[in-house]
Amino acid sequence: MADLSVVVDGLKLPNPFVIGSGPPGTNANVIGKAFDENWGAVICKTVSLDASKVVNVAPRYARMRATGTKEVIGWQNIELISDRSFEVWEDEFKKIKDKYPDRILIASIMEECNKDAWVELVERCQACGVDAFELNFSCPHGMPERKMGAAMGQDPELLEEVCGWVNGAATIPVWAKMTPNITHIVDPARASLKGGCEGIAAINTILSVMSVNLETLRPEPTVEGHSVPGGYSCKAVRPIALRMVMELATMMYGDGKSEGEFKDRSLSAIGGVESGEDAAQFILLGASTVQVCTGVMIHGYKMAGRMCEELNAFMDKHGFETIEDFRGHSLQYFTTHMDLVQRQKVAKAEKKAVREGMVTKDTAWEGDKFVEQSNKLVSNDD
Numbered sequence: 001m002a003d004l005s006v007v008v009d010g011l012k013l014p015n016p017f018v019i020g021s022g023p024p025g026t027n028a029n030v031i032g033k034a035f036d037e038n039w040g041a042v043i044c045k046t047v048s049l050d051a052s053k054v055v056n057v058a059p060r061y062a063r064m065r066a067t068g069t070k071e072v073i074g075w076q077n078i079e080l081i082s083d084r085s086f087e088v089w090e091d092e093f094k095k096i097k098d099k100y101p102d103r104i105l106i107a108s109i110m111e112e113c114n115k116d117a118w119v120e121l122v123e124r125c126q127a128c129g130v131d132a133f134e135l136n137f138s139c140p141h142g143m144p145e146r147k148m149g150a151a152m153g154q155d156p157e158l159l160e161e162v163c164g165w166v167n168g169a170a171t172i173p174v175w176a177k178m179t180p181n182i183t184h185i186v187d188p189a190r191a192s193l194k195g196g197c198e199g200i201a202a203i204n205t206i207l208s209v210m211s212v213n214l215e216t217l218r219p220e221p222t223v224e225g226h227s228v229p230g231g232y233s234c235k236a237v238r239p240i241a242l243r244m245v246m247e248l249a250t251m252m253y254g255d256g257k258s259e260g261e262f263k264d265r266s267l268s269a270i271g272g273v274e275s276g277e278d279a280a281q282f283i284l285l286g287a288s289t290v291q292v293c294t295g296v297m298i299h300g301y302k303m304a305g306r307m308c309e310e311l312n313a314f315m316d317k318h319g320f321e322t323i324e325d326f327r328g329h330s331l332q333y334f335t336t337h338m339d340l341v342q343r344q345k346v347a348k349a350e351k352k353a354v355r356e357g358m359v360t361k362d363t364a365w366e367g368d369k370f371v372e373q374s375n376k377l378v379s380n381d382d
């Protein structure tokens with residue numbers, strides 16, 4: 001039986017599975033359910049000081065199913081951050097920490113570009129006993145209209161400044177959550193780490209239009225006949241998340257060929273995780289923890305137990321005793337396209353030589369064919 005526990009930025013988690021910010025961490029009741037089902041940590045739905053500015057619409061989700069099946073593979077939302085008052089959240093943070101003092105509760109926070117507001121938010125959350133922060137620099141819809149979320153996350157200079165404000169006030173670990181709606185995700189991540197953050201979380205949802213209804217000719221999800229681009233999540237985004245996590249880990253930790261720039265910082269992976277095998281892939285690419293949001297909305301909180309079993313089976317199969325035993329292992333296998341071509345050329349030449357009976361490795365020498373093998377290696381016979 002492998003040891004699934006992780007210590008990340010001084011926080012001790014029983015397993016690497018973390019509830020990602022969203023509906024599965026939207027009030028004390030469901031956060032308690034997540035701890036009861038043994039999730040490693042919970043990140044609450046993003047909170048801000050003034051919830052009165054947050055007005056949600058319904059419906060606000062749209063799903064994509066695999067052709068001919070009921071299986072959900074893609075999920076779009078146009079949901080905003082929490083619409084519950086910050087005072088209620090303060091009360092619930094305290095109650096959760098009273099009931100689950102040893103479990104890790106991470107406050108996802110977001111504010112406008114105003115130092116006093118960020119500092120007040122940090123100090124008031126900290127006073128409630130939360131264990132860490134995740135800064136939501138990544139909500140792709142709604143909030144950018146107020147220069148919040150992804151609008152901040154796409155501007156590395158601004159990000160470094162805001163992270164500096166937060167880290168000036170924070171006495172607990174801070175993760176910056178990245179938007180995938182950017183060409184080079186390592187630029188804002190580097191800025192956040194320079195701004196003092198302990199870790200990076202990636203990815204948030206991908207800006208999308210789910211579909212257009214061919215009867216009504218209206219885009220989905222439709223609210224009063226109209227829509228707005230939203231955030232795409234679930235299985236379908238996993239390959240994009242894996243690529244971005246790989247790029248972030250390579251920048252932070254190096255890949256055996258290049259030196260990492262932030263070897264002591266942490267990486268929390270998010271995007272389409274629904275199984276222990278999905279999580280293992282993100283850990284192989286450098287993540288210490290793996291977040292799940294849409295998966296919980298589809299499968300429920302009990303999936304944590306199944307995912308732990310699956311991750312355990314993977315680790316046992318390979319003889320890994322701890323998460324650190326394989327974290328980042330697969331980064332070394334990424335290279336350039338030019339190098340792939342070169343490797344293929346060498347392998348082809350080797351195969352050809354073997355086919356022609358040439359000895360290319362000392363282990364290939366055979367007593368009965370020794371003279372014949374020697375002759376084949378001679379180049380100047382006439």
Ligand SMILES: Cc1cc2nc3c(=O)[nH]c(=O)nc-3n(C[C@H](O)[C@H](O)[C@H](O)COP(=O)(O)O)c2cc1C
Nearest residue numbers: 020021022046077203204233234271272292293294
């Ligand atoms: C309905 C919904 C609401 C979300 N709300 C938030 C939020 O308030 N704050 C945040 O940082 N991310 C939010 N997210 C993004 C998720 O935390 C996560 O980054 C993204 O959905 C990809 O992971 P997944 O495929 O496991 O859902 C939300 C996602 C969904 C589906």
